[in-house]
Amino acid sequence: MVHSQSDRPSELTAELASASIAELVAEIEAKTPTETGQTIEQIEKALKDIYFVSGLGADERVFYLLKLEGYQPIHIRWLKPEPDESIADYAKRLTAQIKSDRPIIIGLSFGGIISIEIAKHIEVEKVILISSAKTDAEIPLYFKLFRWLPIHRVFPFKTLLWTTYRLAYWIFSLETPDECQLLRAILVDTDADFLKWALHKVVTWKNQTVPDCLHHLHGTSDRIFPIHFVTPHAKVEQGGHFMVINRATQISSLLEGILKVI
Structure with a gap:
């Protein structure tokens, strides 16, 4: 009692x-x-603080179905990038939002990449990636092609996704009308300049450093970071890039298992 x-x-x-x-x-x-x-x-x-870093252009709405008993979620807010700011410097600025000693950080997609960069600046207890990549070797070849043909820096990707929702639904492996509505709302709120900056950082990311405390969850049907490019610690069968939403119960269970390990 x-x-x-x-x-x-x-x-x-x-x-x-x-x-x-x-x-x-x-x-x-x-x-x-x-x-x-x-x-x-x-x-x-x-409750113990646990920090979430959302995907490219997204926010805390993508995590709202996760249930982690005993933890207080704190969502890292995206900042406006400085001109020509490196991903390392950007991640360092984000650490100002982390008040815990040796925090646990969960990063989704681009947020996973940022979480790894944050771990280079502060000591962390755990870094958990969902639908992301650990090193530049796990970035798909078609992303790397943009290093030599950087059309992503001028092409209006937000407009493309906005006008071709069906393409976006397929890319993110959405399954229900509610998921489609959530993605539409996220796209509406996405800052176009931030999207271009973040895409460029994914394309040009150079990293070989993987924290010892890192755990990686990945869906077998991910179309943005296909499973054959990555080596996750746990696979979610039929999970797509939006599995944090449409596989939330399974993801929550996997996360709780990781969090119980000292």
Whole structure:
């Protein structure tokens, strides 16, 4: 049973950490508004921070179906890149948003690449990639072709995706109307300049450094980073690039298994 802070302040945090979410919800519902406020504050303190870095042009909406009990999600916000800013310098600027010592970082797609770059600047407990690449060797050849023919720097990719939604739906392996609606909303909010910058960083990324604490989850049907280019630690059968949404239960289970490993 969870008690208020005034009852057992020395034991509350440990008890909250071991209680299930269902138990905590039931306990909160039985309290007065004042007691509820105190308990919620203690719960937030007991939860461990876990940092999420979304995919190219996306935001925290892509993670909303993930369920990780005992963790407080913190979403890294994309910043406007400086002129000619390197991916290393950009990642270093993002570290200002990380307040935890030895954080756990989960990166999706381009966010996975950024997570690896962040790990070069600060000590991390774990880096978990979803639908991403660990080194430049895992970047597909058709991306690398843009190094010599950089049409991505002038071609309006956002406009292309906006006007050819069916192509985008296929690329991201969407399965339901709700998923299509979410992707449309994300594309609407995507900054075109950031998209061009980020695409260029993917195309030109040079990396051979893989953190020892890295874990990689990848779908076997990913069309952006095809499975035959990467060597993940766990494969999600029939998972596409949007599997964090349409395979959220399975992804959550895999993440919880990784997080339990010391």
